[in-house]
Amino acid sequence: MHIMEGFLPWQWCLVWWIVALPCLMLGIYQLKRVLAADRDALPLLGVTGGFIFILSSLKLPSVTGSCSHPTGTGLSTISFGPWITAVVCAIVLLFQSLFLAHGGLSVLGANIVSMGIVGPLVGYGLYRLLRDTSVNIYITVFLVTALADMFTYITTSLELALAYPAESGGFVSSFILFLGIFAVTQIPLAIVEGIVLALVFKYIIALKPDILIRLKIFSEEKINAARNEI
């Protein structure tokens, strides 16, 4: 999902930085508040953030004959919401811009918006919809993770299509072309990522259900039901 350094006109770089910065500030503020309120939130942040580090470093081959990487933002989105997730993503993306030439400082704003903000935000919306319904926790985690992953790549396509509308067909046909590259490649990856992170969530529930209940991530009844289910 990285837009490469130099491949986005500076006007668009500026636009996405302006979108990303307030979200990051809100995320840092929330992070301070959450950690001050409950010391046990820090290990949970370590696990959920750790998966963003791991999964976003894995370049996996896909059916389109090109490689892409999962985002791993699902667990963090469910546990801490999209803004704190954006902060963790910003750290990963900054590392990749500085040392790996994946993305760059000028396009960092755009990359934060796609991986750290829009993807998690869509996932978080779905989580809020499903949280208080009878839908199984693991299915919720699966869907949120896969959706956050997919929407990250859809957003990248959108950012590029806005900057580079096709000569014939304009923005829409360009959007479809970019989706063909980014989103289609991502479908199998998003599915596998969803299943893997659902399994990880099972272990978090098994080891530390109390923190999930205290942070009101899922209700006590749902957590208890999930412990007995699978």
Place this chain on the structure above:
Amino acid sequence: MKFKYTLEVLTVIAIVAFGAVFLYTSSTMSGAEFSGSDNVGSGLIAKLTGTPVENFKPLIPQWEPPSGEIESCLFAFQAMVGGILVGGVFGYWIGQKKKA
């Protein structure tokens, strides 16, 4: 007794299927380079604008890993940081649980 490992089994199936699909596409699809979709995307930008890829210069000067080896080393480092975080916390939780 109830079967408790449904998710584990599903995960293994998903990963094995993913690997199988890769083996199938890589052996049947001609011209599949398995390069990064980031680069394919940059290629499309070049096509849409009619400017060759080399003409896109970084807006902010950027350090590039001199070789694929160094790049993979740094990616492994990134995964290591994540692995330490995840393993460390799970270990801490297991310890807490045993003590309680």
